[in-house]
Amino acid sequence: MALLRFGFHLLEVALTPRTYDSATRWIITKQIYFTAVQALPVFLIYSLVISVVLIQIMVSVARDFGLSEYVPGLIVGFLLMELLPLLSVLFVALRSGAAINTEIALMHVNNEITAFEHAQIDPARYEYMPRVVGGxxxxxxxxxxxxxxxxxxxxxxxxxxxxxxxxxYTHSMAQLLPLTLVFGLIAKTVLYGLCVTLIPIKTGLEIPKRLFLVPVSVLKGMMRVFFAIVLIEVASLTFKYM
Amino acid sequence: MTWCDDEPARKAQIRTLLGESGYACALVSPDMPLRVNLTALENIALIAQFHHATPWQQASEQAQTLLDCTGHGDIALKRDEDLSMTQRFAVKMARAIMLHRALIAIDRPALMLADVHYPEVLRAMLTCLQHEYSDHCVVDYIWNRPVYEYRK
Structure with missing residues (x-):
């Protein structure tokens, strides 16, 4: 419940036009750069290798069983809709989620958030919301x-x-990817993005102000992120196939 | 100067200075650290960017002017960990001035300027910045009083 309340508060901040001053715009840009652009070469190589291997396996197994016509459906249903979003979110969670959790916990312990509040700078607007939007x-x-x-x-x-x-090929893929499926994929990916940013921020803020508790906070945050990702995946599969 | 006998008295004094709203004065204190992933200039300019939606160019110019006034204009691009105690104090002073509050309260300068004869450094910095703010108040412990009277 506390996480939902926190999420709604950040949504409120994100939807307020005056939020987007020069400082906030700059920090959102930095977040997108560090989370997506900087990781892009490694991530693309990693997803390409996985895609090549899995598609090759699918094509050759399907050929052996005489089921080649089902390969595009399998690629869309398994690789595009399930595996690649899951790998993307795991990549972002391990790379940026852990960093966000550590940074927020350290800010909290070092009184940097208190200093912001004293200067009447809303940390939700300047620190939390840009991380969520960027994520x-x-x-x-x-x-x-x-x-x-x-x-x-x-x-x-x-x-x-x-x-x-x-x-x-494009025609058959377009038929396999109706708009409802694309919207479903976008919705699931947005939920993934929210869970790898909101949970680490909230967990980082929850610890008592003790430096030795920062690793505990990261550990707890990452476990929560993992369970949330599994929950979203199971919920999406249930929604799709039940 | 406000002299305090012990920690509870100092904390009470700070609470009084902050007023009911908590924002009556701008606090320069060891308890109000700089944001470590921002440069000195960004820490100061952020106040204007956030409160007055000032564009970065203008906000950074204001911040640089304040840093120049403190005599530490060259530290603009340094981050908290690369600053000496005096430089960090100068950034905190500039950040407090940017808040444009009626009073600047300097809490325990001895702790923030531990590696220099701080009353002199404090005096010099306040003289440099006197045209940039309206009033200030130093809160320190009574046992540090002789340090303020000592002259080389």
Whole structure:
């Protein structure tokens, strides 16, 4: 409940136009840069390798069983809708979620938040909300880019370098990806983005002001993020297949 | 100068200075650290950016002017950990001035300027900045009183 209240408060801050002063705009840009842009080369290589290996396995197994026509459906249903968003959020959680948790816990312990409050600077507006907005945009961007690269990889694995099949391929993929499914994927990715930023921030703020409790806060935050990710994944699968 | 006998008396004095709202004065205190991932200039300029929606260019110019006034204009791009005690104090003073409150309360300068003869440094800095703020008050422990009277 406390997490939901905190999330709604940040949403309120995010929807207020005066929030976006030059300082907040700058910190949102920095968050997107550190979370998404800086991680992009490594993440793209990592998602490309996984996509190539899995698509290759799917294509060859399906061929062996004479089920080649099901490969695009499998790529969309398993790789695009489930695995790549999950890998993106795990990547952001391990890379940025842990850093956010540590930074907020240290700010809290070192009285930096108290100093902000004394200067009547709302930490929700200047410190928390930009991290959440940056995190959500980053998870969305990484998921989108990895999905697009997987679709490209799938084309090359299925058809090789024969560009004449591109029309058929895009048509069949468009049929497999109706708008409702795309919106569902976006909604799930936004929830992932919220959980890898909101939970670490809230956990970082919850600890007593003791330096030795900072690692405990990060540990607790990361466990909560992990359970939240699993919960979102299970809920989305249940919603889709039940 | 406000002299306090012990910690509870000092805390009570600070509470009185802060007033009911808690914002009656700008506090320069060891309990009000700088934001460690921001540079000295960003720490000061942030106040104007946040309160008056001042663009970065203008806010940073104001911050740089204040730092120049303290005689520490060269530390603008340094972060908290790279600052000496005197430099950190100068940044905290500039940040307090940016708040434009009626009073600046300097809490335990001995703790913030532990590696220098602080009453002299304090006097010099307050003289440099006298045109930038309206009033100030130093809160210190009574046993430090002789240090203020000592002259080389």
């Amino acid at each position: 959500v945009i980053s998870v969305l961007a990484l998921t989108g880019l990895s999905a697009l690269s997987a679709l490209l990889v799938a084309f090359f694995v299925i058809y090789g370098l024969d560009w004449s099949n591109l029309g058929n």
